[in-house]
Amino acid sequence: MNIVITGGRVIDPAHNEDQVRPIAIQDGSLLGSPIPRGFSADVTLDAAGLIVSPGLIDLRARLREPGLEHKATVASETRAALAGGITTLCCPPDTTPPIDTPAIAEWLRARAEGALGARVLPIGALTRGLKGAHLADMHALHEAGCAGVGNAGMGVSDTGVMRHALAYAAGLDLLVFLTPEDPWLGERGVMHEGLVSTRLGLPGVPTSAETIAISRDLILVEETGVRAHFCGLSTAAGAALIADAKRRGLPVTADCAIHQLHLSEDDIGFFDSEYRVRPPLRTRADRDALREAFAEGTIDALCSDHQPHEADAKKAPFSDAEPGIAGLETLLPLALRLTEAGVPLARALAGLTSGPGGILRLLAGGLVPGQPADLCLFDPAAPWVPGPDTLKTQGRNSPFCGAPMRGRVVATIKDGRIAYRAAWARETPV
Amino acid sequence: MIGDIQVDAQGRHRHFLTTEGLPAHTIIEILDTAESFISVGEREIKKVPLLRGKNIVNLFFEASTRTRTTFEIAGKRLSADVININTGVSATQKGESVIDTIRNLEAMHTDLFVIRHPQSGAADLIARSVPAHVHVVNAGDGRHAHPTQGLLDMFTIRRYKGAFAPLTVAIVGDVLHSRVARSQIHALTTLGAREVRVIGPRSLWPPVPEGLGVVPYTDMAKGLAGVDVIIVLRLQFERMNGALIPSASEYFSLYGLTPERLALASPEAIVMHPGPMNRGLEIASEVADGPQSVILPQVTNGIAVRMAILARLAGALPGETKPA
Numbered sequence: 001m002n003i004v005i006t007g008g009r010v011i012d013p014a015h016n017e018d019q020v021r022p023i024a025i026q027d028g029s030l031l032g033s034p035i036p037r038g039f040s041a042d043v044t045l046d047a048a049g050l051i052v053s054p055g056l057i058d059l060r061a062r063l064r065e066p067g068l069e070h071k072a073t074v075a076s077e078t079r080a081a082l083a084g085g086i087t088t089l090c091c092p093p094d095t096t097p098p099i100d101t102p103a104i105a106e107w108l109r110a111r112a113e114g115a116l117g118a119r120v121l122p123i124g125a126l127t128r129g130l131k132g133a134h135l136a137d138m139h140a141l142h143e144a145g146c147a148g149v150g151n152a153g154m155g156v157s158d159t160g161v162m163r164h165a166l167a168y169a170a171g172l173d174l175l176v177f178l179t180p181e182d183p184w185l186g187e188r189g190v191m192h193e194g195l196v197s198t199r200l201g202l203p204g205v206p207t208s209a210e211t212i213a214i215s216r217d218l219i220l221v222e223e224t225g226v227r228a229h230f231c232g233l234s235t236a237a238g239a240a241l242i243a244d245a246k247r248r249g250l251p252v253t254a255d256c257a258i259h260q261l262h263l264s265e266d267d268i269g270f271f272d273s274e275y276r277v278r279p280p281l282r283t284r285a286d287r288d289a290l291r292e293a294f295a296e297g298t299i300d301a302l303c304s305d306h307q308p309h310e311a312d313a314k315k316a317p318f319s320d321a322e323p324g325i326a327g328l329e330t331l332l333p334l335a336l337r338l339t340e341a342g343v344p345l346a347r348a349l350a351g352l353t354s355g356p357g358g359i360l361r362l363l364a365g366g367l368v369p370g371q372p373a374d375l376c377l378f379d380p381a382a383p384w385v386p387g388p389d390t391l392k393t394q395g396r397n398s399p400f401c402g403a404p405m406r407g408r409v410v411a412t413i414k415d416g417r418i419a420y421r422a423a424w425a426r427e428t429p430v
Numbered sequence: 431m432i433g434d435i436q437v438d439a440q441g442r443h444r445h446f447l448t449t450e451g452l453p454a455h456t457i458i459e460i461l462d463t464a465e466s467f468i469s470v471g472e473r474e475i476k477k478v479p480l481l482r483g484k485n486i487v488n489l490f491f492e493a494s495t496r497t498r499t500t501f502e503i504a505g506k507r508l509s510a511d512v513i514n515i516n517t518g519v520s521a522t523q524k525g526e527s528v529i530d531t532i533r534n535l536e537a538m539h540t541d542l543f544v545i546r547h548p549q550s551g552a553a554d555l556i557a558r559s560v561p562a563h564v565h566v567v568n569a570g571d572g573r574h575a576h577p578t579q580g581l582l583d584m585f586t587i588r589r590y591k592g593a594f595a596p597l598t599v600a601i602v603g604d605v606l607h608s609r610v611a612r613s614q615i616h617a618l619t620t621l622g623a624r625e626v627r628v629i630g631p632r633s634l635w636p637p638v639p640e641g642l643g644v645v646p647y648t649d650m651a652k653g654l655a656g657v658d659v660i661i662v663l664r665l666q667f668e669r670m671n672g673a674l675i676p677s678a679s680e681y682f683s684l685y686g687l688t689p690e691r692l693a694l695a696s697p698e699a700i701v702m703h704p705g706p707m708n709r710g711l712e713i714a715s716e717v718a719d720g721p722q723s724v725i726l727p728q729v730t731n732g733i734a735v736r737m738a739i740l741a742r743l744a745g746a747l748p749g750e751t752k753p754a
Contacts, residue, residue, distance in 0.1 A: 195641040199450065201550040201573030201612055204637055269433055271551030315529055315559075317549035319572070 001042050002026050003416070004035070008047030008377060012054060013350035014357065014366025023052060025373040028416030032369035043418070047377055050410055053349050054366055055087025055374030057356035059177075059255050060231060061306035061328060063120070065111065066104070067096025072308040072394040074108065077328065078117020080393035082420035084304070084329040085376035085409040086118050088364055092177075093125040094152035100125035100136045102144035109145050119374075119414065121147035121360070123177055126165050132156040135165050139172055147360050148229070150177030153278060155213070157183045163220050170226035175359070178217050179231045180238065181279060185209035190319045192280045196265040202318060205280050210238045218245050221252060229359055230254040232305060234279035236289030243298040253359045254298065257305035258334045259325055261291050263399065273314045273321035274399040277305075294351060295343045300359060302351035304331040308395020326395030330386055332378060333405035345380075375413040379425070382408040435557055445557040445566040446739050448575040449616040457617060461585050463738035463747060464731070470507055471733060480746040481510035484541040488514045489531070490569070491547040496705055496729065497569050497579070501544050504736035508746070510542075528552060529559050536564060542744060543567070550574035550609075565743040573607050579704055580613025582735040584621065586728050587659055590700050594621040600653055600695075601627065601644075602685060603663030603712055604634045606674075610704045611663060612642070619643040629653035630685060633674045650685055654694040661702045662687050665712045678711050687713045692722065700724045 003025040011018045024031040024039050031039065061081065064072040081089055091108065093099035099108065105122045112120035124141030126149045128134040138149050149169060156162040169176045186209040191197050193204020214230060218241060221228045233239050233256050242254045259277065264284045268275045275281060293299045307324025314321045327334075335348045357365015364374050384390060387401050412420040434451050438444050443456070470478055486505040488498055498514060505512035517531065532543065542565040545553045550572030557566040570576040584594075591597060599618055605611040605628045618626050619642075628639060629647045639646040647653030654660065665681060675681050692701065701713075701723045709715045718725060741747050 193637045195638045198636045198638045198641045199612075201571075201575070201609060203573075206637075270435070271554050273555075312527065315555075316527065317547065317552040317555050317572070319549045319551070 001416070002040060003043045003045065003413070003418070004039075004041035005045045005047050005052055005375070005377070008050045008052035010052045010367070011346055011349055012367045013346050014054070014354035017367070018346060023367070023375070025413070025416045028372055030367055030369050030371055030373045045377070045411065049379065050377050051380050053376050053378075054353040054357070054364065055376050055412065055414060056085045056332065056352040057360065057362065057365060058086045058089040058306070058328070058331060059301055059303040059356045059359065060092060060257070061089045061304055062308065062324070063091050064308060065095065065108070071310050071313070074111045074120070075115040075117065076392070076394040077306070077308060078112055078115045078120060079420075080328045080391070081118035082412045082414065083392045083409060083422070085332050085378055085412055086328060087374040087376070087412060087414045087419075088119045088121060088362065090121045090123050090147050090360070092123050092152040093150065094130060094154065098125050098130045099123065099141070099146070100128050100130070102137070102140045105141055105144040105146050116419070121145065123147055124149045126151040126169070126176065127156060127161065130154040132158055132161055135168055138169055138174055142172065142174055148175030148177055150179065150231070153179050153181065155179065155181060155183040159216065162217070163224070166220050166224040166226040166228070170224045173227070175227045175229055177229050177231050180210050180213035180217060180233075181205075182209045182212040185212065189280070190276060191268060192265045192282045194265060194283060196268060200268070200271065207235045207237055207282070210235045210279060211241060214238050214241045218250065218252070221245070221250055225251065227251045232257050232260070232279055233290060233293070233299060234260055234282050234286065236286045239290055239293035239298055243293065246298065253300045255301040255303050255356070256290055256294060256299045258302050258327060258331050259305070259399075261287060261294065261302070261338060262334055263287070267399065271318040272399070273316065273318050274325070274397060276318060276321050276323045277325055278323040291338065291341055291343065294338070295347060300351070301355040302331070302335050303356070304328050306393070308393050309397045311396065314397050324397065325399065326391070326393045326397050328393055329391050330398065330400050330405065332376070332409060333407040334400070336380060336407040373413055373416040376409060377411040377413070378407060378409045380407045382406070384408050384424075435554070442745070443742055446577055446743060447553050447557055447566065447568045449577045449580045449613045449620070450575070452617075452620065454620050454622070457581065457584065457621060460581055460735070460738050460742060461588060463742065464585050464734040467734040467737045468731075470737070471730070476507055477509055478507065479509045480741050481505070481508035481744055484510040484744055485539055486510045486512045486542045486544060486740065487535050487540045488512065488544045488569070489535065489546075490514070490516045491528070491545075491552070492570070494546055494570070496732075497546065500729065500732040501569060501736055504733050504740055507733070508737055508741055510740070528556065532556050532559060536560060540564065542740065544569050546570045548572055567739060567743065570609055572609065573612070574609050575613050576609040577613045578732070578736050578739055579610050580617045581739070582728060582732040583614050583661065583702060583704070584617050585731045585735050586702060586724055587700070589727070589731070590724060591658060594618070594623045597623045597658045598625045598627070598656060599623055599659040599661065600629055600657040601661045601663065602629045602650070602653075602687060604665055605630060605636050605663065606634045607666065608663050614661060615642050615644055627653050627657065631675055650691055651694055654691055657695045658699055659702065660687065660692070660695055660699055662713045664704065664706060665708060682711055685712065686710070687717050689714065689716050689720070692717055702728055705729070
């Protein structure tokens with residue numbers, strides 16, 4: 001099928017493009033600009049007033065399959081991802097069983113293909129069973145379609161094992177996803193150790209839980225030369241360590257969960273478990289520093305860190321409530337909200353497209369003629385309120401439920417097919 | 431973010447969850463009411479009919495003798511029907527959530543829950559899940575708050591010392607893990623005590639002491655100098671297994687309240703302890719049983735203060751609905 005999108009403002013941060021132009025898709029692939037003579041469209045999408053960007057890439061989204069199907073499924077969450085403008089997402093290996101064999105990785109990819117949702121790139125386990133003792137079959141996992149390897153939130157406390165794992169991955173030129181949390185300092189805490197934890201009497205996770213882990217791993221990255229991606233920075237001090245490593249030329253990148261750029265420990269109020277996340281929400285100074293680190297490029301990518309839960313998972317005393325926010329569909333509007341804090345629109349979108357695309361070495365992070373067409377069409381001004389009636393994810397756990405948002409996806413095109421079209425926008429253009 | 435729910439929009443005191451944010455006049459009102467209830471316990475017939483026909487459930491997810499017993503006596507002196515349920519953590523082990531447990535008891539027409547739970551925030555969670563006519567009293571949640579203990583300590587201090595403004599108060603011990611200390615600190619700072627000190631090993635300080643408005647000390651001699659009130663906290667034995675303090679003997683040698691150390695405080699200083707005491711660990715017997723100790727009166731006062739709080743929440747007192 002041939003599609004032409006007319007009148008949209010095309011923003012492609014990978015190629016510094018920001019202009020109104022038509023985009024043509026022939027048999028699933030993007031055509032170059034100008035559109036060649038003789039192209040005829042079967043479908044015309046009127047995108048006047050809309051922004052057309054590459055399909056969003058989310059480096060961290062839990063789909064809960066296999067193992068936790070009562071929370072969500074590959075089908076429910078990959079379709080929710082499309083509704084959020086996300087065409088590619090990475091799924092961490094901490095499923096049950098973990099993604100530590102090619103069979104699980106292949107099963108997950110097949111499941112995602114059948115669901116007709118966003119493309120799923122599993123992250124393979126760095127160690128067998130995520131136990132931090134034996135290396136996983138990293139090459140086989142890579143062959144099975146894994147975007148890289150990592151130990152999710154389980155940490156590898158044995159530095160000897162970590163050093164071997166990173167060296168081994170470096171030898172295969174694999175991308176390693178590192179989740180920086182010192183297990184000895186991080187495991188027992190449920191929120192940032194500071195003023196609010198003092199007040200509420202909740203066990204805290206000190207800033208040093210993050211900086212110690214980053215410091216150790218950076219030394220090992222320097223020693224092994226492995227391509228390392230640091231997941232979910234939460235502290236100003238952690239971002240400063242990454243900035244320094246980049247200045248020294250180490251092959252490192254970093255991301256930040258989008259909620260870390262908007263929320264702080266103060267938002268927990270009186271034990272609101274919707275704000276229980278890992279790593280925890282830090283101080284307002286940390287939040288502001290992370291925004292700055294993103295704006296200047298120390299943080300390469302923004303991700304949803306999507307963690308859908310059943311309602312009961314949050315109906316417990318704060319420490320017993322499960323951590324995480326269901327964030328697929330608020331990723332884009334929350335990234336757009338950064339423009340209110342002075343982040344240029346193109347930079348905000350880069351965090352969702354060329355940033356993560358570059359980390360994964362995917363061409364899909366930008367608009368490249370001849371490549372499969374993955375596009376996100378959104379109305380940057382459309383107001384909406386996340387809630388049970390508007391969200392597609394099976395998880396309704398979000399502190400942003402009920403909070404007015406600006407910016408909403410109108411249509412998502414994946415592999416040249418209109419994979420999602422918003423019901424709310426059918427009356428309006430497109 | 432969710433806010434404080436202790437007081438409703440009309441200024442009525444619905445739940446009693448923490449001393450943080452309670453206005454000074456509210457605390458004083460409760461202490462005054464408690465004062466009037468002291469005499470009830472001294473009469474031949476130790477009962478007033480203020481809560482006749484009301485059902486109170488003492489729901490304890492964690493062991494307690496003193497608090498549970500004084501709440502039971504307080505409820506009974508107010509003529510309420512009191513039921514004690516000690517579930518330990520067994521209910522959660524059976525897979526029944528805290529909220530389900532509450533729902534079931536609510537269905538039995540409970541008017542007021544007295545809750546103790548090992549997790550910070552549990553009483554708050556329960557208060558948010560009960561219908562509008564049901565009241566919740568926090569009898570200790572994790573490390574967060576033990577507000578009735580906090581107020582009975584204020585009551586005791588006021589009985590012996592009169593005004594709060596001139597007082598320097600030292601809280602000695604494991605403030606990091608102490609809900610009692612948090613509730614005392616919020617009450618003392620609200621009531622305008624001149625200075626609140628916490629004394630203990632650095633590893634047992636709260637992470638940001640200044641955030642609580644207290645001055646931290648590691649040196650017992652410096653911290654006790656000239657204080658008017660010494661509150662000794664119980665040292666939980668399980669802290670010994672972690673890396674927080676080296677041993678009981680080293681703790682006692684540095685922080686045990688001995689007669690020699692007590693002499694550093696003001697000569698009129700009173701010594702308090704929320705109980706149960708570890709004699710020879712945090713406090714010497716000579717001090718615990720000495721003339722400056724008010725530890726047993728604390729227990730007696732606990733009944734009157736808890737009566738005042740139960741009656742206040744149940745709306746049984748005239749003129750207690752002064753808007754905040």
